[in-house]
Amino acid sequence: xxxxxxxxxxxxxxxxxxxxxxxxxxxxxxxxxxxxxxxxxxxxxxxxxxxxxxxxxxxxxxxxxxxxxxxxxxxxxxxxxxxxxxxxxxxxxxxxxxxxxxxxxxxxxxxxxxxxxxxxxxxxxxxxxxxxxxxxxxxxxxxxxxxxxxxxxxxxxxxxxxxxxxxxxxxxxxxxxxxxxxxxxxxxxxxxxxxxxxxxxxxxxxxxxxxxxxxxxxxxxxxxxxxxxxxxxxxxxxxxxxxxxxxxxxxxxxxxxxxxxxxxxxxxxxxxxxxxxxxxxxxxxxxxxxxxxxxxxxxxxxxxxxxxxxxxxxxxxxxxxxxxxxxxxxxxxxxxxxxxxxxxxxxxxxxxxxxxxxxxxxxxxxxxxxxxxxxxxxxxxxxxxxxxxxxxxxxxxxxxxxxxxxxxxxxxxxxxxxxxxxxxxxxxxxxxxxxxxxxxxxxxxxxxxxxxxxxxxxxxxxxxxxxxxxxxxxxxxxx
Amino acid sequence: xxxxxxxxxxxxxxxxxxxxxxxxxxxxxxxxxxxxxxxxxxxxxxxxxxxxxxxxxxxxxxxxxxxxxxxxxxxxxxxxxxxxxxxxxxxxxxxxxxxxxxxxxxxxxxxxxxxxxxxxxxxxxxxxxxxxxxxxxxxxxxxxxxxxxxxxxxxxxxxxxxxxxxxxxxxxxxxxxxxxxxxxxxxxxxxxxxxxxxxxxxxxxxxxxxxxxxxxxxxxxxxxxxxxxxxxxxxxxxxxxxxxxxxxxxxxxxxxxxxxxxxxxxxxxxxxxxxxxxxxxxxxxxxxxxxxxxxxxxxxxxxxxxxxxxxxxxxxxxxxxxxxxxxxxxxxxxxxxxxxxxxxxxxxxx
Numbered sequence: 001x002x003x004x005x006x007x008x009x010x011x012x013x014x015x016x017x018x019x020x021x022x023x024x025x026x027x028x029x030x031x032x033x034x035x036x037x038x039x040x041x042x043x044x045x046x047x048x049x050x051x052x053x054x055x056x057x058x059x060x061x062x063x064x065x066x067x068x069x070x071x072x073x074x075x076x077x078x079x080x081x082x083x084x085x086x087x088x089x090x091x092x093x094x095x096x097x098x099x100x101x102x103x104x105x106x107x108x109x110x111x112x113x114x115x116x117x118x119x120x121x122x123x124x125x126x127x128x129x130x131x132x133x134x135x136x137x138x139x140x141x142x143x144x145x146x147x148x149x150x151x152x153x154x155x156x157x158x159x160x161x162x163x164x165x166x167x168x169x170x171x172x173x174x175x176x177x178x179x180x181x182x183x184x185x186x187x188x189x190x191x192x193x194x195x196x197x198x199x200x201x202x203x204x205x206x207x208x209x210x211x212x213x214x215x216x217x218x219x220x221x222x223x224x225x226x227x228x229x230x231x232x233x234x235x236x237x238x239x240x241x242x243x244x245x246x247x248x249x250x251x252x253x254x255x256x257x258x259x260x261x262x263x264x265x266x267x268x269x270x271x272x273x274x275x276x277x278x279x280x281x282x283x284x285x286x287x288x289x290x291x292x293x294x295x296x297x298x299x300x301x302x303x304x305x306x307x308x309x310x311x312x313x314x315x316x317x318x319x320x321x322x323x324x325x326x327x328x329x330x331x332x333x334x335x336x337x338x339x340x341x342x343x344x345x346x347x348x349x350x351x352x353x354x355x356x357x358x359x360x361x362x363x364x365x366x367x368x369x370x371x372x373x374x375x376x377x378x379x380x381x382x383x384x385x386x387x388x389x390x391x392x393x394x395x396x397x398x399x400x401x402x403x404x405x406x407x408x409x410x411x412x413x414x415x416x417x418x419x420x421x422x423x424x425x426x427x428x429x430x431x432x433x434x435x436x437x438x439x440x441x442x443x444x445x446x447x448x449x450x451x452x453x454x455x456x457x458x459x460x461x462x463x464x465x466x467x468x469x470x471x472x473x474x475x476x477x478x479x
Numbered sequence: 480x481x482x483x484x485x486x487x488x489x490x491x492x493x494x495x496x497x498x499x500x501x502x503x504x505x506x507x508x509x510x511x512x513x514x515x516x517x518x519x520x521x522x523x524x525x526x527x528x529x530x531x532x533x534x535x536x537x538x539x540x541x542x543x544x545x546x547x548x549x550x551x552x553x554x555x556x557x558x559x560x561x562x563x564x565x566x567x568x569x570x571x572x573x574x575x576x577x578x579x580x581x582x583x584x585x586x587x588x589x590x591x592x593x594x595x596x597x598x599x600x601x602x603x604x605x606x607x608x609x610x611x612x613x614x615x616x617x618x619x620x621x622x623x624x625x626x627x628x629x630x631x632x633x634x635x636x637x638x639x640x641x642x643x644x645x646x647x648x649x650x651x652x653x654x655x656x657x658x659x660x661x662x663x664x665x666x667x668x669x670x671x672x673x674x675x676x677x678x679x680x681x682x683x684x685x686x687x688x689x690x691x692x693x694x695x696x697x698x699x700x701x702x703x704x705x706x707x708x709x710x711x712x713x714x715x716x717x718x719x720x721x722x723x724x725x726x727x728x729x730x731x732x733x734x735x736x737x738x739x740x741x742x743x744x745x746x747x748x749x750x751x752x753x754x755x756x757x758x759x760x761x762x763x764x765x766x767x768x769x770x771x772x773x774x775x776x777x778x779x780x781x782x783x784x785x786x787x788x789x790x791x792x793x794x795x796x797x798x799x800x801x802x803x804x805x806x807x808x809x810x811x812x813x814x815x816x817x818x819x820x821x822x823x824x825x826x827x828x829x
Contacts, residue, residue, distance in 0.1 A: 011489050045603070045631030053668035055700045114825050116818035118783045131825070186663035187630070189697070383490045389497030393504070400504040400511075407511045411518060419515060423508060 007373050014366050014387075021355050022394050028239030029401050035238050036409045039299055050179065057185065058086035059178055059255070060164040062155030064148050065091055068169045069099040073107040075169050078209025080135060084178040088137040090155045095124075095145025104140050108132035113139065115158065121266025123153035148251070149267035149274035156266055159258055166275075168252045170306055172201055172211055177302040181255045184296035192260040192282060193295045195249035196302035197233040199412060200226045202309060211304050214412055216421045221314055223421055224429040225307040226413075227399055230422075234299070234405040235398075241297040245283070245343035247352055249295065251275035253303035260293075271331065273324020280332040283344040290340060301410055315440050322360070322444025329353055330448075360441035366391075367435065392430050399426040528557035536565055539580045540573045550584050556601070559589060563607045578611050587612055594620065603635045610639030618643050625651065630661040634670070637662075641674045648674045649682040657686060657694045664697060668704055680706040687713050692726050699729040711736050718742035724751035731757035737765045747773055752782040759785055763792025771798050775807050778816035786815060790823035 061079055065072050072091070079089050093101050104110060115129035124146035132138035143154050152166060163185060165178065174180075177196070185191045202217035217223050240246045249256070251274070261267075264281050267274045279295060286293040308314040329336075329352055336353065338345045366387070374384040403422060406412065413419060446452075531548070538545040550558055562581050566574060590608040593601035606624060609617045621643060624636035633655075641648045649671065656662050671679050683705045687695060695717075702710045710733060717730035719742060727746060731754065734743055743765070746758035759777050762770050777789035793804045801824050808820035 008489070015489055015492060045634065051669040053665045053672070053704075055665035055668050055703065114818070114821040116783070116787070116815070116822045183663065186665060187661050189660075379490075383493075386490045386493035386497065390493040390500075393497040393500030396504045397500040397507070400507040403511050404507050407514045407518075411515070414518075416515070419511070426504075 004378065007369070007378055010369055014362065014369070017362050018366075018390070018394070021359065024351055024355060025235070025394075025398055028235045029398070029405075031239040031242060032235040032405055033408075035242060036234070036299070036405055039409065050176070052085040052179075054085050056085055056179075056182060057163050058088070058161040059084060059182065060155075060159035060161040060258070061087060061089045061167055061178075062152060062159065062164055063089065063091045063167050063169055064094055064151035064155065065096065065100055065169045066094045066145070066148070066151070067096045067098045067100060069096070069103045072100055072169060073103055074209050075171075076104070076108065076138065078173065079167070080138070081175065081209070082173065082178050083175045084182075086161075087178065088139070088160055089135075090158050091138070091140045092151040092155045093140060093142045094147070094151040095143060101140070101142055105130070108138055108140075109134050110140055115139075118157055120157050120262045121153045123150050123157065123266075123269075126154055126158075129158070147269055149269045149271070152274070153266040153269070156258060156261060162258055163255055164258050164261075165253065165255050166251055167303075168305065171252045172204075172206055172209065172304040173253060174300075174302050175210065177253065178255075180298050180300050180302055181253075184294070184298065185255070185257070188294050188296070190292045191294045191296050192257045192286070193249050193254065193279065194298065195237065195246065195254045195296075196298045196300055197237075197410075198229060198250050198252050198303050198305055199301045200229055201304040201306045204304060214414075216413065216418050217307075217309065219309050220425065220428050221311065221433070222307050222309045223425045224433050225314075227402065227422055227425045227429060229307075230402040230406050231398060234402050234409070237297050238299050238405075240343075240348060243343035243347065244294055245348040246279065246295045246297050247348050248276040248279050249297075250303070252305045268331065271324060271327040272320045273328045276324060277328040277331055280328050280335065280344075280349070283348070284332045284335040284341075287335065287341045287344055288338060299409060301412055311436075314437075315443075318437055318440040319444040319447060322357075322441040323448040325352065326357055326445060326448040329357060357445070360438040361445070363391075363435075363438045364442055367438075395430050395434065396426055399429070524553060525557040525560075528554045529561055532558055532561055533565075536562065536577060536580060539576050540565070540569060542573075542576065545580075547580065547583055555589050556604070558584070559586065559593075559604050559608055562586070563604065563611065566611050574611075578613065581608065582612060587614065587617070591620075594624075599629070599632065602632055606632070606635040606639045610635075610642040613642050615643060618647075622651065625655065630659075633659070634662065634666070637667070637670050638673075641670055645673065645675045646678055649678040653679075653682040653686050657690055657698060660697075664700055668701055671701070672704055676704075676706065679704060680709045684709045684713065692721075692723050696725050696729040699733055702733040707735060711738065715739055715742065718746065724749070724754050727751075727754045728757045731761050734761040734765055737767065740765060740767065740770075744770070744773060747777060752780070752785055755780060756782065756784045756788050759788035759792055763788065763795050766792060766796055766798075768798060771807065774798065775811060775816075778808055778819065779811055779813045783819075786819040787823065790816075790819040791826070793820065794823040794827050 063075060063079070068075070076089060076091060079087075091104060093104070109132060110130035111133055113129045113131035117126055117129065124144045126141050126143045128142045130140040130142065132140075139158065141154050141158055143151070146154075156164060163182065165181070167173070181194045181196050184194045200217065200222065201211070202222040203215035204211050205213035205215060217226065237246060237248070254275070260282060261278065264278065264285055268277050268281075271277050282293070282295065308317050329349060332349070335341050335345045336349045341349075370379070370384055370387050373379045374381065403419075413422060535545045535547065562577070566577055569577065586608050590605035590612075593605035596602070602624070606621060609621055618640070621636050621639045625633055625640065627633045627636065637648075637652055640651060652667075652671065652674070656664070656667055683698075683701060687698070690698065702714070714730045714733045715738075717726060718739065721727050721730065727749065731743065731746055739761075743758050743761045746754050747762065749755055749758065755777065759774065762774055766774070771793070774789045774793050777785055778793075780786050780789070790808075792798070793807070794801070798804060799807070805817075805820055805824065808816045811817075
């Protein structure tokens with residue numbers, strides 16, 4: 001085979017992959033458009049006044065906290081204002097080395113509480129449990145450092161209620177967030193988990209722990225992520241929900257049935273993608289045992305989170321996300337093409353594996369091969385430009401469609417200038433940041449392959465490593 | 480370029496893809512801009528309607544007789560929404576006064592027109608309007624929407640029916656509630672709470688015998704809005720005859736009377752912990768001092784939740800002082816019993 005023939009074959013292979021990838025995303029888009037249209041109907045239910053009958057299932061909110069002395073009190077005060085009839089808040093101080101526990105103790109008048117702590121899922125030892133004298137529904141677990149997943153497990157052990165919410169310490173919720181994500185549990189008793197749409201907090205005005213005014217971030221790095229989040233949630237999630245094949249429930253804010261998570265063994269502490277890993281594991285356990293279940297998604301924006309606004313922080317985040325994705329797939333590889341696995345086995349996991357996990361490899365290989373072929377004079381400048389135009393065009397189409405989905409559903413960004421910024425972000429993203437992200441994701445793949453240690457929640461590194469890190473695990477993966 | 484010809488088809492395909500996607504993207508962005516303009520206009524109109532009508536409606540709520548201006552067609556939706564939202568927040572005589580304002584402005588005709596359109600928001604608004612107008616002649620129309628497969632529409636119809644016919648609504652709603660899993664029971668409790676309480680109790684009492692176990696478990700929480708005298712025989716019968724742990728547990732959750740103590744005591748020894756845990760909780764509500772020993776036994780249960788509910792029962796009911804309850808746990812020689820009692824006591828008596 002001549003070099004020319006080889007390059008031609010490789011080009012056709014790239015194009016075939018590219019077409020398959022595009023078709024899969026467009027299919028998700030079409031499903032999402034249908035769901036949004038139907039959901040626009042469902043949002044008519046907002047015209048129904050929401051009263052609580054006190055028959056709603058009570059909810060435990062678990063807040064893992066590591067070195068969050070600046071924000072933790074505000075976070076808890078904000079959670080106490082959520083509109084829901086029966087909530088308890090379980091704060092897990094995960095071996096903080098700053099004054100997190102002191103701040104909690106002072107702000108909420110903590111007293112030692114003789115908890116008969118039970119171990120349903122494994123976690124590092126809990127040193128002490130405290131209870132607030134000001135708010136009877138607030139408890140604080142003080143434990144040795146074990147990372148976010150470990151803290152969540154401790155929280156699950158201490159939770160009193162059948163449903164629990166996983167909330168990041170830096171998440172900003174809507175007042176009715178809990179009421180919205182509980183609804184699928186009321187409508188279908190087989191529901192074991194439910195997530196909602198996460199939006200970017202950078203640029204928004206927050207007053208007393210709630211978003212008062214929605215704004216755009218100042219820098220383009222964060223602006224591009226606004227677009228990524230739109231794509232990731234408005235079709236990266238919504239498209240999977242109707243076939244009960246949701247790949248992830250965000251760690252920033254998600255609700256789970258406690259017994260289901262305990263039965264699955266809780267969060268895994270040896271992965272950096274514990275949120276996605278847990279959801280895939282739930283799919284695997286329920287699908288393979290043939291039990292009815294549902295993992296739901298409410299498209300309503302229910303949670304706002306800070307995103308990285310520097311390249312260095314973004315790189316760390318993307319490396320970790322990609323490694324987490326690979327760990328989640330590897331840990332649940334039994335689900336892939338399993339005959340009883342349903343849509344999760346035949347659509348979600350293959351999509352995650354072939355397009356999300358290996359996508360960056362193909363993308364970077366494409367850049368290298370086309371670039372080399374052009375440098376060697378094997379292909380013309382116009383051919384090089386053609387491939388670039390195709391890649392840019394498809395990426396632009398997906399982003400434009402995300403803007404349409406947003407406009408059809410929630411139109412959160414209402415000012416004309418905000419819309420102009422988002423259209424600008426479509427271009428900015430594809431002229432450098434997208435390519436850079438592909439390289440970072442390959443770095444994440446290498447770190448997974450060679451089992452490089454990744455700092456996560458350890459006292460020595462957390463403050464730096466976690467800056468902007470506790471947001472959604474796979475926003476930005478869609479396209 | 481010597482080799483260019485070899486790649487001609489793939490290059491053409493790439494150009495075509497790029498061009499097509501850019502054109503479609505431009506069309507989508509144009510559509511977004513168009514939608515945005517329409518939305519901005521609608522919002523401006525809505526705000527103008529609110530600014531114009533809110534003082535008038537407030538005056539009516541306060542008992543005045545405001546002069547009602549004309550309602551242009553383009554303002555109808557915004558007006559109806561404002562009117563309904565104000566009605567949601569008031570009760571009694573002011574509600575009647577505000578409903579009369581809607582009547583005077585032809586709200587019923589507006590609702591009828593919206594029910595004929597294929598627009599979900601308009602239909603929900605229409606059903607809510609008919610509900611607040613509360614006219615008997617609209618009952619049939621509302622009933623037609625009660626069986627709509629879209630839960631938000633049927634729920635709006637249910638709420639409207641309760642307002643139009645509080646006496647007859649329970650007979651229509653309860654059987655449907657048993658059939659429709661998509662109707663959230665907690666939400667329905669608030670809807671039925673506005674219906675005639677005796678009719679709700681009658682309907683519930685008539686229905687429960689026909690229900691299969693899963694439907695029964697789902698509906699039993701509604702017992703909290705049913706007359707206790709009607710609930711008690713239902714719960715007693717279930718505790719006597721039910722085999723399924725889910726049904727027994729659901730029945731035990733509704734125990735509110737010492738008359739049911741015997742079956743509760745039996746349930747405390749049930750093989751399934753999900754039943755024992757509810758029995759312990761029921762002993763906390765209706766138990767007698769004589770049940771101290773039974774609860775002490777449950778303190779040593781292998782299941783944490785059973786121990787916890789038993790400890791809560793001992794801490795909350797008159798089973799003795801904190802010291803006596805703690806002594807009871809100490810006497811068992813069981814560390815888990817002692818720990819759970821300490822926790823329960825700390826919860827109620829910090």
